[in-house]
């Protein structure tokens with residue numbers, strides 16, 4: 001006999017408002033957890049995510065989603081490479097001689 005201790009979430013799709021935009025997130029009635037729709041898109045299909053970000057309160061989830069948007073924005077932005085001239089100071093090397 002084998003027993004499976006698998007978490008079977010009962011996802012509810014709820015809408016939360018982030019910066020004036022409605023975002024669909026998953027809420028599990030069993031564990032009372034909110035799941036990030038970006039980290040765990042499978043939750044919207046009622047699947048069981050293997051990995052993801054879960055939050056006990058919706059405010060934490062909002063902050064997390066905001067961070068997603070921010071990171072996406074940063075990624076799409078071209079990284080400007082600035083070449084800085086390195087000034088190498090050539091100093092006189094002090095040779096330490098052991099005095100006997």
Ligand SMILES: [Zn+2]
Nearest residue numbers: 036038039053
């Ligand atoms: Zn996420």
